[in-house]
Amino acid sequence: MKAARLHEYDKELVLEDVPKPEVKGPHDVVVKVGAAGVCRTDLHVIEQVWRGTLDADGLLLPYTIGHENAGWVDSVGSAVSTVKVGDKVICHPLATCGVCAGCRRGEDMYCENSAFPGLNVDGGYAEYLLTNERALIKLDDSLEPVDVAPLADAGITAYRAVKKAVPGLQAGSSCVVIGAGGLGHIAIQSLKAMCPTEIIVVDTNPDALAMAKEIGADHVVDGKDDPVTAIKDLTGGHGTHAVIDFVAEHGTTVTGPNMIRNGGTYYVVGYGGRVDLPALQIIFSEISVVGSLVGNYTELSELMDLAAAKKVTLHAQRYSLDDANKALDDLHHGRVRGRAVLVP
Amino acid sequence: MKAARLHEYDKELVLEDVPKPEVKGPHDVVVKVGAAGVCRTDLHVIEQVWRGTLDADGLLLPYTIGHENAGWVDSVGSAVSTVKVGDKVICHPLATCGVCAGCRRGEDMYCENSAFPGLNVDGGYAEYLLTNERALIKLDDSLEPVDVAPLADAGITAYRAVKKAVPGLQAGSSCVVIGAGGLGHIAIQSLKAMCPTEIIVVDTNPDALAMAKEIGADHVVDGKDDPVTAIKDLTGGHGTHAVIDFVAEHGTTVTGPNMIRNGGTYYVVGYGGRVDLPALQIIFSEISVVGSLVGNYTELSELMDLAAAKKVTLHAQRYSLDDANKALDDLHHGRVRGRAVLVP
Amino acid sequence: MKAARLHEYDKELVLEDVPKPEVKGPHDVVVKVGAAGVCRTDLHVIEQVWRGTLDADGLLLPYTIGHENAGWVDSVGSAVSTVKVGDKVICHPLATCGVCAGCRRGEDMYCENSAFPGLNVDGGYAEYLLTNERALIKLDDSLEPVDVAPLADAGITAYRAVKKAVPGLQAGSSCVVIGAGGLGHIAIQSLKAMCPTEIIVVDTNPDALAMAKEIGADHVVDGKDDPVTAIKDLTGGHGTHAVIDFVAEHGTTVTGPNMIRNGGTYYVVGYGGRVDLPALQIIFSEISVVGSLVGNYTELSELMDLAAAKKVTLHAQRYSLDDANKALDDLHHGRVRGRAVLVP
Amino acid sequence: MKAARLHEYDKELVLEDVPKPEVKGPHDVVVKVGAAGVCRTDLHVIEQVWRGTLDADGLLLPYTIGHENAGWVDSVGSAVSTVKVGDKVICHPLATCGVCAGCRRGEDMYCENSAFPGLNVDGGYAEYLLTNERALIKLDDSLEPVDVAPLADAGITAYRAVKKAVPGLQAGSSCVVIGAGGLGHIAIQSLKAMCPTEIIVVDTNPDALAMAKEIGADHVVDGKDDPVTAIKDLTGGHGTHAVIDFVAEHGTTVTGPNMIRNGGTYYVVGYGGRVDLPALQIIFSEISVVGSLVGNYTELSELMDLAAAKKVTLHAQRYSLDDANKALDDLHHGRVRGRAVLVP
Numbered sequence A, B, C, D: 001m002k003a004a005r006l007h008e009y010d011k012e013l014v015l016e017d018v019p020k021p022e023v024k025g026p027h028d029v030v031v032k033v034g035a036a037g038v039c040r041t042d043l044h045v046i047e048q049v050w051r052g053t054l055d056a057d058g059l060l061l062p063y064t065i066g067h068e069n070a071g072w073v074d075s076v077g078s079a080v081s082t083v084k085v086g087d088k089v090i091c092h093p094l095a096t097c098g099v100c101a102g103c104r105r106g107e108d109m110y111c112e113n114s115a116f117p118g119l120n121v122d123g124g125y126a127e128y129l130l131t132n133e134r135a136l137i138k139l140d141d142s143l144e145p146v147d148v149a150p151l152a153d154a155g156i157t158a159y160r161a162v163k164k165a166v167p168g169l170q171a172g173s174s175c176v177v178i179g180a181g182g183l184g185h186i187a188i189q190s191l192k193a194m195c196p197t198e199i200i201v202v203d204t205n206p207d208a209l210a211m212a213k214e215i216g217a218d219h220v221v222d223g224k225d226d227p228v229t230a231i232k233d234l235t236g237g238h239g240t241h242a243v244i245d246f247v248a249e250h251g252t253t254v255t256g257p258n259m260i261r262n263g264g265t266y267y268v269v270g271y272g273g274r275v276d277l278p279a280l281q282i283i284f285s286e287i288s289v290v291g292s293l294v295g296n297y298t299e300l301s302e303l304m305d306l307a308a309a310k311k312v313t314l315h316a317q318r319y320s321l322d323d324a325n326k327a328l329d330d331l332h333h334g335r336v337r338g339r340a341v342l343v344p
Helices: A040-046 A145-152 A154-168 A184-194 A206-214 A227-234 A252-258 A279-284 A297-308 A321-332 B040-046 B145-152 B154-168 B184-194 B206-214 B227-234 B252-258 B279-284 B297-308 B321-332 C040-046 C145-152 C154-168 C184-194 C206-215 C227-234 C252-258 C279-284 C297-308 C321-332 D040-046 D145-152 D154-168 D184-194 D206-215 D227-234 D252-258 D279-284 D297-308 D321-332
Strands: A002-006 A014-017 A028-038 A069-076 A088-091 A128-132 A136-138 A174-178 A198-203 A219-222 A240-245 A260-268 A274-278 A288-291 A316-320 A339-343 B002-006 B014-017 B028-038 B069-076 B088-091 B128-132 B136-138 B174-178 B198-203 B219-222 B240-245 B260-268 B274-278 B288-291 B316-320 B339-343 C002-006 C014-017 C028-038 C069-076 C088-091 C128-132 C136-138 C174-178 C198-203 C219-222 C240-245 C260-268 C274-278 C288-291 C316-320 C339-343 D002-006 D014-017 D028-038 D069-076 D088-091 D128-132 D136-138 D174-178 D198-203 D219-222 D240-245 D260-268 D274-278 D288-291 D316-320 D339-343
Touching (some): A014 A321, A028 A145, A028 A321, A040 A321, A069 A128, A069 A145, A145 A316, A154 A240, A174 A252, A184 A206, A184 A297, A198 A206, A198 A227, A206 A219, A227 A252, A252 A274, A260 D279, A279 D274, A316 A321, B014 B321, B028 B088, B028 B321, B040 B321, B069 B128, B145 B154, B145 B316, B145 B339, B154 B184, B174 B252, B184 B198, B184 B206, B184 B297, B198 B206, B198 B227, B219 B227, B227 B252, B252 B260, B252 B274, B260 C279, B274 B279, B274 C279, B279 C288, B288 C279, C002 C321, C014 C321, C028 C088, C069 C128, C136 C297, C145 C154, C145 C297, C145 C316, C145 C339, C174 C184, C184 C206, C184 C297, C198 C227, C252 C260, C274 C279, D028 D088, D028 D145, D028 D321, D069 D128, D069 D145, D088 D145, D136 D297, D145 D154, D145 D316, D154 D184, D154 D240, D154 D260, D154 D297, D174 D252, D184 D198, D184 D206, D198 D206, D206 D219, D219 D227, D227 D252, D240 D252, D252 D260, D274 D279, D321 D339
Parallel strands (some): A174 A240, A198 A219, B174 B240, B198 B219, B260 B288, B316 B339, C198 C219, C260 C288, D174 D198, D174 D240, D198 D219, D240 D260, D260 D288
Antiparallel strands (some): A002 A014, A028 A069, A028 A128, A028 A339, A069 A088, A288 D288, B028 B128, B028 B339, B069 B088, B088 B136, C002 C014, C028 C069, C028 C128, C028 C339, C069 C088, D002 D014, D028 D339, D069 D088, D088 D136
């Protein structure tokens, strides 16, 4: 089958022919890839940002990247009971064990024995992908793989952060979303569907702000124009109840916490910068800083329900698998609106 | 001033002239009534349903009923600091003490030293009303007393029940609202604003069901046509995650709990019937039965925010104060759409 | 191997020799039984109380009962990775699938494809038991199967109900436990370990009350002496914050809800009677009625941690497997203190 | 009356005679001081650490410090209904308004119109203190002012942080307390009373660690000996579920977050240092940093219940009011065990 593979860090992917993956274990499933999202993390993998974590011994290469996958079940292991050949599915990014403490609590991200296709085993920039039964969610008839693939990772990452914030976002509250890109535009729609908070979006890109308004932002703020003062002005001087920061670099880790009112929360989802606060500010304003990481299977199921109900719609830009390098290059240079998707 | 007062149980109210109430305590406030909602509880008061509770010694008569009030501050006690003469306000139904354990936790309904104007002291079927500072919420410029008065009681009662249900109503869930009348139509709009659940409305009145669809119900079910089977059919055979029962008589306390899936909750807001379930059903389906009573000050504030944001709109039918008895009669005979409101 | 099997409803078990169970599926595990708890549910099975549910077609007989099991791993399926032969384990009562929605949320009781050894397949009144990997929790070195087997079902059932109640049981609160038998004595110790509430135990058996005092009850009340008044007296007239009813028959479903203060909760765990309340009482006192059913894997793990820390100790009475019928007879006639346990 | 007053920053207090405070407003209460706790914040006030916040215009001096007060009601305003002359009381540190949004939610610390006796108006280093009705909690017969005064501030500050942590501290979890001084020793006892977590105490003072063991710590760790490694060793390499940091300076804001397992929380109560973390660590380990500030009235009530039940006992060292400067000096030089208390 065809695959776009990483042979050397900091180099382009190589389009090549490799053997189609095969079911080995009783819960294995091979998925015919219908679409694979192109994610900033893919750039980070190529640039070795994660090398210490993902490829400590430098033995991973060459392999196929791509961790936002959806498609159709192609073949199944002997013990698979919940999907059958031909089913239309989205793949939770982790193939988990189901028997460790994390899995038992429903927190897939804490699985102690998982594979992460596209990060530490072959992923979805290919015609076929090997994962397991526990990763698969059947798609509603109304949804196609190409419409939802990036929700598998970008989507649940935004959704989980929103879900954490929602209990604090009653009527009369406000929530600031920093960054209206691939994750942020899912977050805005999720907030709109899940609570009555006033949504304020901060971004430095006018196009992103315009899109934010269209999909539900109540106010938009140019991140270049003293956003802390702007948020104070919009909230009667009190600051906002929550900030969800999808950027977390280029200064947002400083401005973000300063936008928050007493008792509010700063949710960290992006990861380039540092959060550096005096303990005195943390206690005197009684604020919280809360990290959020991807999301679990139940959260991806819920997001699929929002998608099927047309409450969350992905804004996607299609590329053929052959153009994987072009898609990565466009992403790198800010030429992608919404989310790039590879179609084999 | 003019007031419509109850002189004898089971009789019409008497329109008469009485002295205007006066501020006595330091936190007292007299409100010029702008609108007073007409509530089924007013009928119950007249019919002595509450007599054992409200008027144990039969010494309350004559007095002015009306517990859903909004208007303008007319005069204030010496220690009042948060409202001033002329302010446009809605009145939380209870005038609470602020120093008991219930008040300290923010649960006004549990105040140990409260007055309930319209139930145990003079209420709002009059030109002026005596309450206290702790009961008052300033209205947004965009809202008028006549638009919101019934939200003071009917509204927060619906809102509090919805707020209790919302944490269990994630994407992919459903919620059944039994009764699309004065409370139910606020509940439907609140659910729509506060969570992504699928809203199913059960009522026996076709007009009520038509209105329910208009304001956000995803499905409507005629309560006369085996609603349990209808709900099972709409939920893939599993039953619904929550039922909010604004009727709780005429059989709904039997059908309601039977609509619920394993682990679901039956919220009781209406109060004519009995909830009678085998313990075996309660544990085997692991269901909960949860009572909900009016609502607290914070909840009324939040509901005012929903109203100001046009996410909750009251459907009101106006009467002059002189027509108080006609309004009550219309309510009694099912001739009111939405909620009746008296305007002095 | 030897097994005590049910051949006919309402008859004694038959001690007989049957083939040892064998691993078939990749996640199967055979456990050498170290101890099997004798539970009132076993009596109910024999008496056909559950026949409609468990054995609708009457095809289950003959089979081996016993659903509270602990022992040592004897053999494992090909895909088993978390336990190995010789490991000392307790068995969660359900062998679950790990891929349905219930399992994905960590709620084993809601598994859509589970087996329940001792109820719908062969159980632990035998020398060996077939279950699966997902059911097994390794025991701490300090615990032996005979010390903990009944915690597998009676224990987590008590623990889950307590865990639901704990968030409402802050300092200054009280909690009534109705029934200080096999489940109640675990609940009392769990409450003691998990929150600072004042524990009040109601039972009609003086020996049970004496034991309750020894293991942590702050007050005990004879259930035959107007317990509602007694609880009101012990709580300054307000009633208690929570009642956990392990009896739920013989009148406790009437007295239980009447012991509760405004805003309190009545937890139902026993299941002989009916809960029959006026909706008016439910809303006016704003009480909740909450069912609780067995418990999930994580809850059993937590209970094992309490047992290893000596915060929960089972009071057990041992019988040889050959005396299974005697143990059941003793339980039936109230001659068991704490919990009966069969040792093969 | 006699009072120890601050006339100049960075100088000793002046013992002098001043007029006894008098009731002015309807809810005012004058309390005859029975005991006043001596707090590190008093040192900070004297050293002008808070000057920008508390005394922006430098107009506060001279005034009486002391914000941890208990005693007996001496006189009451006209509208006071819940306490009477002679009642034994502890004073919540804030005299709040009861009508702002913060008060309405029960969060006294967020009151928009409060006085803070001892910080921004005259406090309790005196024979009498002016506060208001909303600040007062009646003491159980078994408690005396001198036994509990420091619980008014140090106590609820520790208690609130513990109460925030408890929902995450199930059986099998661990919690690290950094700093076993005035606040820490209340936290250890509160944790013991409120949850089954394993308590690990880190301090650099051997006496503090010895006391920690006596009052309930399961493990103690010398903060000078690589506490991160010690905590990892005590928790099977995973790290701990929660850290409550009462120091938050001298390096604990670095070691604290590094002790935490995936999904865990770092509670900040102390305030000398900075919390400086890479966003990548926050999201990759999905940790939270949660500030905690003093506590509300309900929390102080609950703490009084723990004290009356002898579950929390203050370790106090008494000084006469005349020795206020000596007490402050002893505190400054680490010569106080537990908490210093002034008795007029």
